[in-house]
Amino acid sequence: MFNTSSEEVRWYVFGYDNTMFVPENLARTLSKYDHTSWYYIGANSEIYHQNSKFGHDMAFGGGGFALSSSLANVLAKNFDSCIERYPHLYGGDSRIHACVLELGVGLTHEPGFHQQFDVKGNALGILTSHSTRPLVSLHHEAHIDPIFPNSTTFTAFRHLFSAVEVDPLRIFQLAVCYDRWYSWTISVSWGYTVQIEGRHLYLRDVLKTQETWKPSGGLASVYTFNTREVHPDPCQRPVTFFMENVSSSPGDGTIKSVYKQAYENCTYDPISSPRKLEEIRVFSTRLDPDIRQLKAPRRQCCDILPTSSTGGKVMEIGIRECKEDEFIYIHP
Incomplete structure (x- = not known):
């Protein structure tokens, strides 16, 4: 699961293959926390039903989540035996959540990971009401309409990141x-x-x-x-x-x-x-x-x-x- 041999690693960050991260914002967000303490950081879905089904206190993998190196090192030692106890759970994020709970660690909610996008159509309302925390990730971009008019999903996000590069x-x-x-x-x-x-x-x-x-x-x-x-x-x-x-x-x-x-x-x-x-x-x-x-x-x-x-x-x-x-x- 992890390569925990490097002492220089402070955080392990997880996301899906369709999770988009803003690297500088991710680094600045995690800089608030002491990586030598045990942290499980992320956010859940915008949809109440999804949270009721998978867990209100679980960091959804689509939005991404982070484990401090100190927590990851301990988790990795017994992770294989832990996930064998949870074959009924759906997804790696659910199994990691269960194992982290067994270690006595709860979720530290960080709204910047919140863009799970369990919605379809025009996501303008969600994007324009982003919290005062830095945007860390976006997910399910292909499930929503292009966020700029007269664009494809790809060109719309490329256009958005022209602003991200500046500030x-x-x-x-x-x-x-x-x-x-x-x-x-x-x-x-x-x-x-x-x-x-x-x-x-x-x-x-x-x-x-x-x-x-x-x-x-x-x-x-x-x-x-x-x-x-x-x-x-x-x-x-x-x-x-x-x-x-x-x-x-x-x-x-x-x-x-x-x-x-x-x-x-x-x-x-x-x-x-x-x-x-x-x-x-x-x-x-x-x-x-x-x-x-x-x-x-x-x-x-x-x-x-x-x-x-x-x-x-x-x-x-x-x-x-x-x-x-x-x-x-x-x-x-």
Whole structure:
């Protein structure tokens, strides 16, 4: 199972052949933990039914999981005899879970491993509501629609990773700000989308996952996170802008990401509707949290910036660290 002969190995990471990892985020996530202690780190499925069937306290192999070297060394000594006790369990992740439990170790839940994707169709809602923890893995990419319009699954993820290469720890990180003039709610899922609601929503409602997908394989539509319904009429949904490109300035380190509107055939008010916008430009710096921030992450803030563009077709947004006592709320 393991080659535990090397003293330089700190972690053993498991995933399926269709598990996609973000290596830097994986390394930074595991850096929070002491590898000389016994750790079993991962996350379960988004689907309550799957967790009830396989275990709410089990790290699903599709999303990937990690064992500290100290735990793996002990587990490897008696692993063959242990798994012989569990021929009835499905999958290597279930058997490893059972053997880890026999050693008295429980799951350390790490939301960055959460993208099990036991869903089908449009996964935009899940991706745009990613937690404040770094994205570690993605799974079942072929089970969902391409995450960018007019793309194949392969080209869509290659496009996503063009943003990951520039700022891996910021990918999918959500920043929310409010436009006082138009009463818009703006959600930046960095490196993926900007969504604009033509009304103000409280932050706790914005953070609920938009139910854009369908359950996979007839699984019950009961989830392990808060959801909100999407309007059946696409013209009544938030206006979505997809990432076009990301670039970094070698001088001051400013990162610019550009998002273009995914047009729907909708009628709208050319004065007050966010549909009048064609492009969103987002400015940020490379996210580089220290250990303290990794252990207790805080969502960043954003501001609507004055734009030099004429015609009112472009919006510019700046993402920054929130001030110590700053609240993200609807300003009167």
